[in-house]
Amino acid sequence: MTKHNRPPGSQNEFQTLLEAPIDEVEYGLWIAWNGRTGTASFELLPDKNLANLHRNIHTPACIGETRLLKGGGSGTTVFAGELFSEKLVWKHGGQKDTGEVFALAEIEHELLRRSAKAADELRSRIPCFRGVYLSPHHFRVRSQELWTILRQAILKWAKDEADSPHNSLHGSDHSLNKRNSRQISLCKGQTRVDVHTGSVRVFLEDCDSGPEQRVCGYDTLKVLVSCLRELQAKHFWKFSLAQVRYAFFSIEK
């Protein structure tokens, strides 16, 4: 990856990444959902093409044990792959698939406010949402627009977040509120993406203070995924969508 040493807040921070040739942008964004804690986290991970499964499938490079899964009549490519020791089922899917896979998070969220016994009956029989992986290669020839458009999506989410009195970003409240700002920081090596309320900063730099990661809750993630789906519908993009093969609520029994 090209090394950039621009300081945070530089006037040209967006331009820095936009200028990077696609072959040098080999990190993708992994948005992971944890249903037990009700939080989403963000991380940039090295990218990998799984051309043996499908020429357009990209996942984090640390994925293992990949294989195509049979079945399904919709024509969507479905495959198994282990990420961080967790066996996942992945879909290489468009905006409809994103909605369907993310719906698992919505279901998990909704079950919490419904009949406990019946909710347990369902939880023990269904998979749960794990995350969405966005590779620069998912954005095909429009890869240079990736960060610009993603920035707009996150801006919309950030604005909605700011407008809502009920939402807060898990774990980031006090110190950030002092600056009248909320923040998510995504760090991996020399790459860093900062999202603030009302502004987004995307730049490459050395992270002297070490990686920092923040997480958000369900409502925030829902808005973000909704924005991503709009982009998918507009540009016919497909992402790698992950769900857990385990009904972990039943495993605890």
Next chain:
Amino acid sequence: MKYVGLYSDTFCLVGRCSQSTIGGQKPRTASSLLISGELVGDTLHALIDQFFDVLRALQELALPCEKNDIETVRKEIDQITDKTTAADVSPLLDSFVGKAIRKNWHPIRGRLHIVREIGFALNEGSLVLTPKEELPGKILSVLVWKVRARMSDIFATASVEETLIFRMRNSWRGILRHAASLEGEACTHRIWTCGLTDAGLHNMFFSDGRLWLFDLGEPSLQPLPAFLTKFLMSFFHALGMEETSDGKSWVNRFVESTCHKLEITDATKVKLSSAYEAFDVALDRLVVEIFEGEEAVRGLLVKYVIVQLMSDAAFCLKRWQTKGGGSKSYDNHHTGLEKWLWRAIWDMYVATDVSHTYSEICLERETSERDQ
């Protein structure tokens, strides 16, 4: 990688329990059991028992304020006239029949309309077909476009009935009235679907007597009969999705007969017979155990099955086009697209067969409605 530690903490619970995969140790879909002839007897009843547990949980999961809107539905239905189109149907009415009306009968975007457009294009020869697509393309052009075409024009052993797509033109009104005329709470009250609206046999694992469900969508509220559409139609639909031994296509259910018409293969005749037997068991048990013996729901369930099979045929044709079917290939990396055409033909064939088999049940209700 510093973040790996953080992720390991998050996921350690799952990692420790890696043997408890959804579907048991050797997961099999219920549709594969059906296709292999194993979904019979105790296995079939055990699967239905498990599915009924899910249905009862879904009934319980609906909040009291979400359950009942039947009076509003009936009032809106009373206002429907001959001039009302599917596009005018309110979201409330549409959801009452599983969102089937606008999706299928919308005069511009409806699946049945799109099928007719594709049929027109096939008939006038404006689509580019590969050699393997020519036969199914020709059949489809008759099935969905030719006016007054009969099933027996195409299929060697089919009835002389008019093809289904023409008979279905305005049937959404009858379906709505049928659904709203039912009386029991199990028929009219809504359930919370938990995203299981596509819960057909193909989206169920059944192993060691336990049922798991996958391929969920967004949760919504629907009356139970509408919710059961995918489950019941899948007894027939699954046969169109049996994978070939190389896993690259679906088994073609048809062969050309000596009289240059199509007939279903011998293997298909056996599988279809088994599918009907399993379907009848499921239908009987649903009426008795879930709908408390309200017989009138039986005809509605069959109508939903027929509509959904036709709808899925349309889906296949749309999918064929989306993947490049009917167009010059250019850099298209997809091959073997003719499988989508054959699957559409199967769905249409079996929809007509179901309609013919259960015609008395469906007609019975329509006659009594007219008498009222």
